[in-house]
Amino acid sequence: MPLIKPFAALRPTAGHAGDVAAPPYDVISAAEARRMVVDRPWSFLHVSRAEVDLPADSDPYAPAVYAKSRENLERMRRAGILRADPVAGYYLYRMSSGHHSQTGLVGVASLAAYASHRIKRHELTRPRKEDDRVRQIEALAAQTGPVLLAYRARPELDDLIARLAADTVPESEVTTADGVSHALWPVFDHDQMATLTHALEALPALYIADGHHRCAAAARVAQQRRQANPSDTGAEPYHFVLSVLFSHEQMRILDYNRVVRDLHGLDVATFIRRISVIFDIVGAPGPVRPTRAGEFGMYLAGHWYRLTLPPERIPFDDPVGRLDVSLLQDHLIGPILGIQDPRSDERIDFVGGVRGLEALAQRVETGEMAVAFSLFPTAMDALMAVADAGELMPPKSTWFEPKLADGLVSHLFDAPRQDP
Structure with missing residues (x-):
């Protein structure tokens, strides 16, 4: 299996990126999340922090929260706010804040590489937080919060990403409440994708910068599904984790x-x-x-x-x-x-x-x-x-800093379907 590969992302439809984009689930409190969804029915916090739609004293780890996450994700798809791409691709992702800007690549990373320590961690995880992400992934049959990965700067890969970004206009661009601009655009050309995959495969290692709990939870889900699937090949979507990669020289x-x-x-x-x-x-x-x-x-x-x-x-x-x-x-x-x-x-x-x-x-x-x-x-x-x-x-x-936005790309386990 490749270290990184393209995938068919679930994304906001044209004009809705600003309605959907939300801060990562784990950098705000429940009270902050509730305030942030006022008059924002399509905020991705309704998926990542679904307790905002339940009574204020609700247990954030209760089964009702994960069921509500699933319900809200399906509601956003039925309404045409989110739609799955019909084909797999890579996605360029640029974050800009003040004088700082960084451009990287969205793909799905091999959990086999995580198990073999080619994707390296530097933190322990807390069992309760890891369990929470396992239940969230299983409830949605999707990964909705990307893992932030870094690689040691390689001119050939850095230049390739920079050239692709310079040649096209972002398909969506939104400025979130913290003043950070998030721009996203797909790479569906087969030759360009093959060139990117080849360059990524040459990387000796990737480093988890942020998202240790998401990565560990994804690995647990993959193990559970592999054990439950007699025909598992190792190529199923659940064997890969949604990731955004940046050169370490761009990270702040x-x-x-x-x-x-x-x-x-x-x-x-x-x-x-x-x-x-x-x-x-x-x-x-x-x-x-x-x-x-x-x-x-x-x-x-x-x-x-x-x-x-x-x-x-x-x-x-x-x-x-x-x-x-x-x-x-x-x-x-x-x-x-x-x-x-x-x-x-x-x-x-x-x-x-x-x-x-x-x-x-x-x-x-x-x-x-x-x-x-x-x-x-x-x-x-x-x-x-x-x-x-x-x-x-x-x-x-x-x-x-800056933080990745939630909701701009999600990784579905099910085959792409025809959304409205």
Whole structure:
């Protein structure tokens, strides 16, 4: 089986991309999702977060939610808002935000390659979230949230995608509520598709940037369906996962910052003294945005501080240990604040850099949190080094921006049918 192959996408029909496009299901709260669907009957949140159409106290993991997702997807198809392409193709996908723009390719990636670690992960998944995506995929017989994949930049593939994008006008283009422009256009020409498949097959590896739960859930669904299908060939649609690929040089990672609810029984003065044993600490006149690895900002008791970890404390030969998220955890959050497992400890929370440093200070000023930390963003090279070493990054190490939109392309398991 090829690493990546074309597929017949379910897409918004002409003029409806703006009605459908929605943020990824997992970057907004239930309350935010409910607000975002007001007066938007065709928002894809009715599929990806179908609890918005059920009572506010509904369990988001209840069977009724997945049944409603299926109902809403079918409703959008019957109304002619979504339609399946009659033939398979690749799709060019461009995201633009401010001065940043990246153009990649939508296809379906081999789950056999994921099982053999040619598609590499760098995070653990949470069972409950993975189970949720399994039930969603099975309810819809489709994958509706793409996995974000990166590949090490290859001029021949990068140039090919750039040429194809330059030669045609996007078939749909929409600007979402966060100000990001999403443009999509198909590649149905057989020669162009063959050239793309050949170039993609030459890639030694792909890296999951975002979507570990979607990929793991897709693999579970494939395994279950293979076991239930005596005539399984390995080529069925469920053996592939909906993906968007970008060159690693185009990807943009923002900081993923931390806020902690209390000082673990310490007063402010003692807390600062404990920190100063390990870090160089100086006061700052305003918000601190770290400018290099090993440097951190801290907001505490109405003041900003700059923390710098001496180089001799950084294990440069350890791809996980040298990450800034690891350095802060290993030298401060764990030993001083007593949070040993940030994946499960409810005293810590995480704030994506897209929300700005002001959001960190606000969480402290309201009294919700006691201290906030700003971090230098993880580099793509660092992510790939961890994945290549077969290691796992700490939770909430990367915040990719801009985010892919949900609803612009979906991957159906059933054969394309004639939609209205």
